[in-house]
Amino acid sequence: MPDSPIAVEHHNPELRHHFADMEQQREASSLGMWLFLATEVMFFGGMFCAYLIYRYWYFPDFAAASKSLDITLGTVNTAVLICSSLTVVLAVRAAQLGKRHEQVVYLALTLVLGLAFLGIKGIEWTSKFREHHIPGASFHFEGAVPGHPDHPIDQQHAQIFFSLYFAMTGMHALHMVIGVGIFSYLLYHAWKGRYTPEYHTPLENSGLYWHFVDIIWIYLFPLLYLIDRKK
């Protein structure tokens, strides 16, 4: 065991042996998660960049396509995710206070909300499928530019909107699925009593991840669903 200037603490079974103490381990894990989230920002950033450029070029067609998205379901999903971030925070709080039962409840709620989000997404995508808005051979977008009933939509431009829509929401949904997986793991271990006031770093860091995925959605929603709705 390496000596360190800090007083030797009781050997927490969760302490990995290459760290000097729990504090170093916690700080390292936390920094690691923040850096990972920075990479995710760059990752989604590439798609956001492509989206913003095409939106600028093809604004009328993008506006029309955006209107065809279900704003009610989108809003509900936004609320669902925000609530799920709340339950995550409450779960971490419960761990800080040493309350095992509460942790489990909030983690389970988070999972339920996360799955609800994915379910609603599935419904939205299915309706897109039925409307022939999925890019590919059978793509067809009926409609006119909002406010200009005699100006038909350019099919190619609309298809680009939907390509980016599915790419972005699909990538987001994939991250949600991974999040659901992570939180299932956490739920199991929380139930086993693994997370205590001294050690709940996995909860905190996974919470960061979940909040991040939530924030991505909070950007996606207005960008994709709320273009020019007032017309």
Add this chain to the structure above:
Amino acid sequence: MVSVAIFAAIVLFAVRFRRRRGVPAEQIEGSTPLELTWSIIPLGIFMVIFVWGAVIYFKERTPPRGATEVYVVAKQWMWKLQHEEGQREINELHVPVGRDVKMILTSQDVIHSFYVPAFRIKQDVLPGRYTTAWFHPTKAGTYHLFCAEYCGTQHSGMIGQVVVLEPAQYQAWLSGGGATGSMASSGQNVFLQLGCSTCHRSDTQGRGPSLAGLFGKPVQLEDGRVVTADENYIRESILTPGAKIVSGFKPIMPVFQGLVSEEQLNALVAYVKS
């Protein structure tokens, strides 16, 4: 010169400061003034080179007025060129000495690049858009033309030549036949053939804006933007008319994408410009 100086310094130091018994190395921490000097002076030199290169580039990307125009369509794996006067060439371009030549380039498929090493010009040729390049031949001769952007199997076979002729020989070549009328006149044929003239009349009564004298002028669009009517604007208006609607007109122009070839597009552009 800089590299020679540094090489010399390194070799000098390597020899002069070889390990010698009893002569320890002298520990030198550093010297901020020296660091700043050899940062700022190179930066100054770099900025000079930058400006020099930028000026050349600016000239190279600004075709002069009155240049003869040649329309180039690149495709896997050949160059198709058409002179204003109507001559078509494949993989070869004949031009006279002393006259500015401006090329208006587009690709039928993937990205290519029009490269004439002897003229120091190179310009990527893109599908869906026009790009331009120009040169002023000063010496008669035959010069390599290469494709300089990888474009598939026969990328290295997509080569040709630019033949610069003395004016008299160029005239002879021109009258050697093969011309089917100038590009502008074949453009006019396409214009009539495809029914463009039904809406785009020379008076103001047409359902579409008049095209007379349009080229190069600013155009007011219905969404408030003002754009310049250049080759890319004309091309876009034919292929995707809904993209830019002229103020005061309805968006009823039919889409011609898929109905008109690159050569016909070039001819139409030439016609509108005339």
Add this chain to the structure above:
Amino acid sequence: MKPEPRGSGRRAGDDYSVGRETAGTEGAIAMATAAITAERENYLNQEYGIKSWLLTVDHKRIALLYLLSITFFFFIGGFFALLIRLELLTPAGDLVQADTYNKLFTMHGQVMIFFFLIPSIPAVLGNFLVPLMIGARDLAFPRINLLSWYLYIIAGIMMLHCMLTGGVDTGWTFYTPFSTAFSNTKVIEAGLAIFVSGFSSILTGLNFVVTIHRMRAPGMTWNRLPLFIWAHYATSIIQLLGTPVIAVTLVLVVLERAFHLGIFDPTRGGDPILFQHLFWFYSHPAVYIMILPSMGVVTEIVPCFTRKRIFGYKFVAMSSIGIAVLGFLVWAHHMFVAGISLYAALIFSMLSYLVAVPSAIKVFNWTATMYKGSITFATPMLYAFGFIGLFLMGGLTGLFLAALGIDVHVTDTYFVVAHFHYIMVGGAVMGYLGGMHFWWPKISGRMYPEALGKLAALLVFVGFNLTFFPQFILGYLGMPRRYWQYPPEFQVLNVLSTAGSTVLAVGYVLPMLYFLWSMRYGKIAPANPWGAAGLEWTTTSPPPTFNFDHTPVVDWEAYDYENIPAPEEARVAG
């Protein structure tokens, strides 16, 4: 200002951590004797068996796993290069078919860049040395380190499968719409393989940044870090922030190709230039991922073999960060003739000149370090000299390319090919080889044969110049790149280039052979054969699994060569 007295934080009677005082002759002899008489437990012999290697979390073993894998891919990429050069011996396309040639240069580029150069120094030398240099027992996330390697292996298998079942011919740059709508080769598979390898890179970078921030030994302040660490820190920042962009770009390319979307296809409303912007946004910083670690290696070697502290420590450290930051701002200098606006071109050209300044600072500082030094010429130092000279040439030709007017003439020709090979091979690979020789005693516990080392360095230097210098001329004369056949007037220079490549190949094979030989028959290495500064040299050669028995407490500055006696051994005589 005189530093604190030596050893104030060390513990006496340390068996494993050899204090600075004993790093001289007596210490060396003591260590060597001990090593011979009783083979001490170290990370290599602590556990045997394939499982102990494949499930290891020891950063040193993972470094060796990477060493094997990247060497394997280096030879695959090198094999493709040899075939390319053989084809180019004659102007006609007579060795392979055009399609095959196009696949060869594509896969040479992809393998060399993504499976050799980008991992090379960070994953081998970085993994091995970062914890040792900062006084830590391992990286911050040892299991993620192993995951990094497995991701690399999975990506490598995908790439191999792609190559064996038809290959890809888009050029490593994947330009659209050729890659998305015209190529008939396995673009999707290659794209996904590179996507996976990107995650390996990201995780390595993440590990290094957290380790350097949080696991430095007491007293190891930022300004006492070896510059190798600064270089890897800067590299890791680029890996973290840049790689995700190529990842998402490849995802879009794969989706576009699979589902016939139109994001980059002008016939479907898309823009091929957008692809180029997204692609180069990563791929330019990627070249700094490839060169910065190598610069870090040189910055370790030069002080050791001149017995002097590095000139201008702070400037060298900051220049690494400067290169990383500025490197993100210059990507469109790959697109000057692509059809971007005139004004964009002007801005990117100017920024490209800015990024040259920090690199110049490094070269000046290395040279200044040699001034009034006590220079010896062991193999690592020969590679360092080679690096400085060749990087200088590569860098200066980069300045030519940044000049808009010149770039129009030479872009997409062999001039560019020569430029980037000067930096990546003459620079990065020389640095890699120099580092491998410098730290080989530490890694393996053996000395490599010095005479052969010098011979290989010479062969690499000569072979390299003969291969790539003619290419500058070829490009200037107008020979475009990626050409399977070419006009006959270019033949002589091509023949020279091919001749050089055979010499270069021998220069590369030699070290592989004698490193292997040395593992069995090489002279046993003492803890610090070069009398070098740095915490890694205070451990045994090879180090024990947990690096340090007691956490070192650092109270001396970096490159403290004033207080380290030079090794007396004749083997390092110049």
